[in-house]
Amino acid sequence: MKQSLQLRTSQHLALTPQLQQSIRLLQLSTLELHQELENLLIENPMLERVDNPLDSAVRLLADGAIGSTESRSETEFGVSPVDDQNNASSDSGEVSEVSNPSDSTSPSETDWSFDDAPQGSKSSEEDEGRPQLEAAHISLKEHLLEQMRLNLREPRDLALVELVIDALDDSGYLIESLEDIHSSIPLELLVEPEELNFALFMVQSFDPPGVGARNCAECLALQIKRLPKIPFVTRRLALAIVETQIGLFAQRDFARLKKIFNCDDEDLREAQVVIRLCKPKPGAEFAASSSDYVVPDVIVSKSADGWQVVLNQDIMPKLRVNSMYANIMKQNRGDGSLTPQLQEARWLIKNMRQRFETILRVSQAIVERQRNFFTHGAVAMRPLVLREIADTLGLHESTISRVTTQKYMLTPHGMFELKYFFGSHVATETGGEASSTAIRALIKQLIGAENQKSPLSDSKIADMLGEQGMVIARRTVAKYREALKIPPVSLRKSL
Template identity: 75%
Template sequence: MKQSLQLRTSQHLALTPQLQQSIRLLQLSTLELHQELENLLVENPLLERVDDALDNAVRLLADGSLNNVSSSSETEFTPVEASKTEASESSITEVSDNSNDAEQTANTDDWSFDDAPSSSSKNRDDDDGRPQLEAAMTSLRDHLLEQMRVSIRETRDRALIELIIDAIDDNGYLCESLEEIHASLPIDLCVELEELQFALNMLQSFEPEGVGARTTSECLAIQIRRMPKVPFVTRKLALQIVQTYLPLFAQRDFTKLRKFLHCDDEDLREAQTVIRQCNPKPGLAFASAKSDYVVPDVVVKRIGDEWHVMLNRDVMPRLRINQLYANLMKQQRGDVSLSPQLQEARWLIKNMRQRFDTILRVAQAIVERQYNFFTHGAVAMRPLVLREIADTLGLHESTISRVTTQKFMLTPHGMFELKYFFGSHVATETGGEASSTAIRALIKQLIGEEDQKKPLSDSKIADILGEQGMVIARRTVAKYREALKIPPVSLRKSL
């Protein structure tokens, strides 16, 4: 076969840089969006945030003079003021026309994403914006050392107790045995194992109650011994349970407990009440782990008989074109070195606006189809798939998937990810469909209303749902129950 060169003309679709940026911004969460925005602000000098913490700071102008910029006057650039800045925009776009880009002549709505009210409009009597300092958390080690300094005088005893404190984990348990600690000490210190045991006993008398225990049984026993106003018989029975029969107590095998302890239901119930007052992990009260908070992208409120969806203005970045560079471009009409940055800034502002508009449209479509959920709760959730929303809005399913991932909605029933409103369906006897979310809500409701002495089994729950017309298997009930983190019937039984 003879080789040859041929030229062929063909057409194919390609993603423009602007479209690629729009897709990337759409799939980012709120936190990732602000991180991406910070990187873009560093790379593009023409882009600026109006809600910058330094927006009211003294700025240096091009001529070297100082200007105290006021965000309530010159710094604000909103679409409402488009008519006032039309002349300024036209003079700047004359410079960018050299790039031959049709979008350079876009209107001022593409210039900013600054519809939220200015932060400087707050009352001056409010906080002056200085950062609120969080008080330092006291660690478990510091708490124990402080008690040791107050209650122990002997230097040798302090050293041994501090040695044991260093072996306490975050839960408050001694993670090393006394024999291991004793073996690690130098021989010339002449430390006896009895001294370490005495130091441990002193440590176990500190707060929080149960600290320094080596096992869960020992931790609970320490707390039960220190409980005030507990009858002798009840205290003795509770100690016997946690020291000998704790596995049976955890499994709620009350029949065997009554047999081994030779007690009746009333005595066992009183001992159970005492044990439940104990904290199996006393050190967690001093844990320094911080909670993660979710900020909603949209908020749903009821006005009259209708549910209305609004964007959360607190998570919407307020962007604009830097006026200093814009004035330089206006003065140097022949210099087009900043034209690419100007175009990128416009693209970003436009894509940011399009991102939040798409989120709002999808949220509104979800609220319209899940009206019963917002009115009556999760038990009224209807089956919903991505294609239904995509066909309604004229978008692709992949776009709906990007919008509903890591985007959250604040409702009167709580905070939910947008994906929460989509779910599979289960057939009913009447030929209809029930949402899996509604079934999980019904299971949670049935378990919440059950008799604690005779809890409902998975088979019984499936039968009750079948009586309501929902065809569901026992293993499906078990799967939904585990997803709700509800223990099985044997662990829900009480006296």
């Protein structure tokens, strides 16, 4: 084979590091963005954050004086000192400026001592400004152990009751049988099964009612026995239902229940009210739960000119290039080792600005096409796909998908993810299209207004939607109903 040199011209698409960073920042949520930003601030000394909450903190100087660092007024995302020489000089003076106590007009503004503290009681405003501390969380086990110490004195009884408490799950149910617990106890202790039964009886007498039950029927029965001011006949019927026919009651087979217990609708209705007063998971109130908060990226409000979309300024980080390092490089006092970091800082500021501008443009396009939703609610939602927004803004569908993922919009109707405004469509008899979101809202309205004694079936709902001009199958109604977490017709029926 003969070797030769060939010259070939070709074109290919390459993702520059700046474009890769822009794509990555665009698909991050607000929380992930701030976490990424904190890492970049640590790695890059050329980058600094202007909206640092410590900027307005009161600082104690070396000579004992107090110097307050006022927040600097900066434009959003900052201005690179290298790009503007005039701004660089002014910024450098601002960063390097240190408060001098000798420049103060009066010593009382800078000097501080214990004698300057006001005497007497504090004002009500100072008392209200104190931070409120959250109370310590008490678990179900701690709550039961506290009651155990108040009701028992014998060490042997205390040990057995604590052994039963350790076998409870977070809902308050006994997840181990008494036989298994007895087999795990050493034989030399000579523990009788009756002693474990007594320990379980003591645990079931503790608060909350129903704790220590081995199944749902026993849990409900324990609570019904302790409910106050319940007529004897009603209590007895409710106990019989939960102890023997809990499955029929869960399926709402009221006809068979009336036949089995030989009762009428009024007696069964009163027993149903009593059973609904019980909690299937008595230990749930002691579970440690934390609320998840969603911060909106954009806010939609009504104005005289229509619906206005603005960015949430509270989540927009304000960045800039560190002016001290920038001035050192401009005056050629550095060796050029920070040049890559400077370029990365300028890229990040630009990409951060572009990220929020893209989110705002997409949000404005969504609001423009879903005006009826903001005026009338979910029933007026129109079909919308990613391609429609992409063609309008001149962007790719993948870009719109990244923008609408984990980005939230605060509206007068509540908080929604941007993807909520996109959905499939259902054909109408007139040849038009109806949004699946609007159909789900209509299904929810129809079920909410139905007669509880004769609820609407999926076929009936499909017929009612057909009367409004929407061509929809019964299985589609069932799919939308399940998406709304609405039980079927048999579980919605009441006496």
